[in-house]
Amino acid sequence: MARRLRLTLALSGCLLALPADGIAQQRSGTDEGNLSPVHLVRTLQTLQDQIASGSTNAHVAQRVLLTRLDEKLTTMDDSVWQSPRNVQAAVVYVLSGGKPDILRRILAAGHLGAADDVLVRGSLAYVEGREEEAQKLLGGVNPRELPITLSGQVALVQAALNVRDDPAKSVELLDYARLQLPGTLVEEAALRREILVLSQTGDTKKFDLLSRQYLRRFRYSVYAGNFRQRFAAALTRLEFTKDPDYFSRLVAVLSELEPAGQLELYLLVARAAVIQGQTKAAILAANKAYELAAQDKVSAVRATLYRAAAMIVTSQGFDEAARQLRSIDRSVLETADVGLLDSALAMAKFIRESPTEASSAKAITPAAVPEANTAAPLQRPTPTISRAQEVLGQIDKIVRRESR
Incomplete structure (x- = not known):
């Protein structure tokens, strides 16, 4: 290579x-030169x-x-x-x-x-x-009737134009594009995009298959860094905590990467899960990241932060999470994670200083508890914890602003 x-x-x-006028020899209309x-x-x-x-x-x-x-x-x-x-x-x-x-x-x-x-x-x-105009013009073009190199590019465009209204067709076009041009940037782009579309359609088996392919074959792509961040967010959209076997499948998928790459992705998944309120997903990913961190202090601190930030809204894990949050060395964190730490500490303070559970219950609405958290195998949140989870939505806005 x-x-x-x-x-x-x-x-x-x-x-x-070559000077721009050096192409004068090609002005015959042929492409022999x-x-x-x-x-x-x-x-x-x-x-x-x-x-x-x-x-x-x-x-x-x-x-x-x-x-x-x-x-x-x-x-x-x-x-x-x-x-x-x-x-x-x-x-x-x-x-x-x-x-x-x-x-x-x-x-x-x-x-x-x-x-x-x-x-x-x-x-x-x-x-x-x-x-809209592009869809009208290119919608009737059959990429299979075009030269291979052009057909892959056109299929990529058609997939992008169809992804919102017809994701199944988008997947079909991306399949075609990547299979036409193996080993090229077209295949890399098609794989990268198709994986994200599959995360929205919920096809976990194909999501796993193509993720393995991408991580095995294009892990060093210049665009892999951006893909990994979006891949982590896609994993949380799949709500893999609802399937007891899915996390083990995720571990198998990520095993295609070297330990450092696995660590990066588990940290990204854990943080995305915290932001999206998926408590169990955040804990599972953070625990795995902590195992891989070894002597990497910064990564270990990040894993601790994400786990504690997730546990702080659970009744069983509150005390331990609060202790871990207070022990975190913020000097090793990036700005976005400092914001997350401050938000989690603010939540811990809110929970400790809340009125008694009986008084809080009067101010609680049933919709305050996110579905992903009630589905986790943790003790049912108390009214005070539920109120904290309601406040999480407001805190998330702060975190998202600081992450931009």
């Missing part, structure tokens, strides 16, 4: 070194595939290459765009992060056939945020 990256970066460097739109975009795709493999050098080079490709593509003679292959390469370029100006120029040239016209207009509408 290192050799392939060096070759790709070397080729990219050659392209970057090494600087045709097809070849230029292929170089970009090769570079992006290295990004999916975790190359930060490729990620840095991509920004420069996109700028240079934009200069080259927009200065090509209009006759170049009489070739459907060149037009399709331009669509791939824009859907891969390039500027949309080239699509406007192609439309203005007026050389497009009916099918390519729809493709160009639909892609332009999508990247410019005109989703």
Whole structure:
């Protein structure tokens, strides 16, 4: 892979070194030369595939290459765009992060056939945020009838346009995109997005399967960090505490990662569960994180914080949680976690200083106790604890602001 990256970066460097008017030889409308739109975009795709493999050098080079490709593509003679292959390469370029100006120029040239016209207009509408128009134009395009490289990109776009109204169709399109282009950034993006869609549809078996694939094959992707945060939030949406076997399945999924990666994800899951009021999920994940923390003091403190913040709203765990919260060294915490600690301590103080349970019961509404907490195998909360859980909703707002 290192050799392939060096070759790709070397080729990219050659392209970057060429003057913009060096493409004059390509103004015949053919794509036989090494600087045709097809070849230029292929170089970009090769570079992006290295990004999916975790190359930060490729990620840095991509920004420069996109700028240079934009200069080259927009200065090509209009006759170049009489070739459907060149037009399709331009669509791939824009859907891969390039500027949309080239699509406007192609439309203005007026050389497009009916099918390519729809493709160009639909892609332009999508990247410019005109989703309703993009859906009308691209909704009737069958990606299976397009060249493979283009079909994967179009399927990704169609999946994004359908995810709100028809998540099942979105999953189908993402399946198609990832299977068409294995080992590429398209597959990485399709897997990453499909896992999150599956967390909303509740298909836990496929969620587990694809999560294993992503964590095994794309754990070093430049985009894996963002994925892990969203993955942690997705796990709490699945409410895995309602299924006694699911946490053990989660442990099996995360075992695909090295211990440090597992620790990071368990901490993310624990924090997300605390914020969403899923007490048992937070405790399970925090306990696992604490086991993995070993000599990592900061991670151990975070695990203790998340566990205590979850336990503070339970009658059985209140005293121990309050003690742990008071013992936490806030100097090792990041700003967002300091806010969470302050919120948890404020909740503990509220519980201790609340009126007697009998008096509090008069001010309690049944809806004050979140369903996820009543489902946990803990003693039924007392009225005072229930009141504290009601206050949690207000405290959450503070935590969310500090987390932005």
